[in-house]
Amino acid sequence: MWTHPRAIGLLVGYGLDRVFTDPQRWHPVAGFGTAALRVEARLYRDNRIAGVLHTAVMVGGVTALGIASTRAVSRLGPPAEAALVATATWAALGGTSLSVVGRSMADRLDRDDLPGARALLPSLCGRDPAFLDSDGLARAALESIAENTSDATVGVVVWGALAGVPGILAYRASNTLDAMVGYRSPKYLRFGWAAARLDDALNLLPARVTGAATVLAAPLVQGSAAHALRVWRRDASRHPSPNAGVPEAASAGALGLQLGGRTQYRHGVEIRPTLGDGRAPTARDLRRAVALSTRVQELATAASAVLAVSIRQARIRRRSRL
Numbered sequence: 001m002w003t004h005p006r007a008i009g010l011l012v013g014y015g016l017d018r019v020f021t022d023p024q025r026w027h028p029v030a031g032f033g034t035a036a037l038r039v040e041a042r043l044y045r046d047n048r049i050a051g052v053l054h055t056a057v058m059v060g061g062v063t064a065l066g067i068a069s070t071r072a073v074s075r076l077g078p079p080a081e082a083a084l085v086a087t088a089t090w091a092a093l094g095g096t097s098l099s100v101v102g103r104s105m106a107d108r109l110d111r112d113d114l115p116g117a118r119a120l121l122p123s124l125c126g127r128d129p130a131f132l133d134s135d136g137l138a139r140a141a142l143e144s145i146a147e148n149t150s151d152a153t154v155g156v157v158v159w160g161a162l163a164g165v166p167g168i169l170a171y172r173a174s175n176t177l178d179a180m181v182g183y184r185s186p187k188y189l190r191f192g193w194a195a196a197r198l199d200d201a202l203n204l205l206p207a208r209v210t211g212a213a214t215v216l217a218a219p220l221v222q223g224s225a226a227h228a229l230r231v232w233r234r235d236a237s238r239h240p241s242p243n244a245g246v247p248e249a250a251s252a253g254a255l256g257l258q259l260g261g262r263t264q265y266r267h268g269v270e271i272r273p274t275l276g277d278g279r280a281p282t283a284r285d286l287r288r289a290v291a292l293s294t295r296v297q298e299l300a301t302a303a304s305a306v307l308a309v310s311i312r313q314a315r316i317r318r319r320s321r322l
Contacts, residue, residue: 005078007308009085010160014153014301016090021097028091032062033176040181044191051191055177055198062173066166088165092172094152095297098124098145102290105141109134109283124148126183135280142281142289143259146251147244149293151175154213155206157304161311174199200242207243209300211236211250217295218254221288228254231276238273245275252276255288 022029036058043054066088073084101123108117117137118129125144132140155175159167174195181188182196211232218225231253232246239245239260252259256278262271281289 003078004309004312005082006085006161006164006312007305009082010089010157010301010305010308012082012086013089013160014093014095014157014297016086017093017096020090021100022094029094029172029176032058032173033180036177036180046187046190048190048193051181052194054181054191055174055194058177059170059173059198062169063166066164066169070165084165085160085168088168089156089160092156092168095149095293098148098152099290099294102141102145102286102293105137106283106286106290109138109286126179135282138281138283138286139259139261141286142251142255142257143248145286145289145293146248146259149296150203150207150210150243150247153297154210154300155203157301158206158209158307159202161304161308171202174202203243207246209303210296211246213296213299213303214247214250214254214292216299217292220295221254221292223254223256223288223292225254227256235273235275238275240272249275251289251292252278254292255281255285257281257285 036054039057040054043050043057069084070081073080101120105117105120105124108114108120112134114134114137117134118132121127121129121132121137121140124141127140129137129140155171156168159171163170177195178192178199180195181192182199183189183192215225215228215232218228228250232250234249235252236245236249239248248259251257252275256276258274258276258278258280260272260274
């Protein structure tokens with residue numbers, strides 16, 4: 001059983017996230033965010049060099065912590081290694097919290113509680129809720145659920161499979177920094193450039209794993225796998241992000257919806273290309289999106305565990321030949 005501690009740790013960590021979700025206080029990711037704000041206050045300059053330094057300090061620091069902890073725990077044996085991976089995975093995952101917020105948003109929209117829905121939206125994305133009606137809130141929430149399925153879960157388990165605890169921590173740190181400073185606003189256009197580009201690079205593979213899992217999961221939510229694949233291939237490249245368009249387009253196809261269009265942020269308005277060719281999303285579609293996200297997370301976690309096993313087996317075979 002303990003011959004594959006990384007795979008076991010990923011599965012256990014995912015299970016812990018499903019059971020316990022995110023703590024309201026003392027969450028490690030929140031602690032990282034607080035530290036990043038303090039470092040930003042000291043390093044901020046309106047240029048890319050300062051942003052590169054900020055990203056290097058924050059992401060490099062937690063990666064070094066991951067490497068040191070992995071080396072220390074390796075002396076204690078496979079059960080301790082699995083426990084460390086499970087702990088890091090649980091701390092970095094946000095998939096269950098994403099589902100909880102998505103269902104809560106659907107409940108508020110069902111009750112026509114627009115003030116409550118607007119108050120909840122910032123926990124999902126950075127759009128300005130004051131300008132959104134019920135359909136706009138539903139679309140914003142659904143697009144965020146699609147994108148954050150990749151960011152909050154799939155990226156964590158994929159990088160956990162590839163690089164263990166250092167990969168999990170580096171990915172979560174990069175993703176958190178991108179959410180904090182990776183905006184095209186006057187303040188962060190240059191300072192946030194490094195964080196945004198690093199996040200783009202680290203999400204290239206997870207976004208496409210998410211797309212593939214969305215295609216496979218589409219029939220489980222009364223959607224079409226063929227349409228999900230077709231919309232992904234046709235529309236994903238229209239999105240300004242090299243990665244976000246993949247899960248959003250695949251989800252639009254899977255759910256038979258159209259996403260994109262006018263998008264209001266606090267720093268201004270962006271006109272996003274449309275993804276999919278169905279109707280506009282409603283609160284009812286949010287529940288299907290949450291169900292789809294859950295299935296995608298399950299498939300991606302299982303696939304990542306298999307990948308971790310394959311990587312370990314390949315290393316054992318390579319060592320046996322030396």
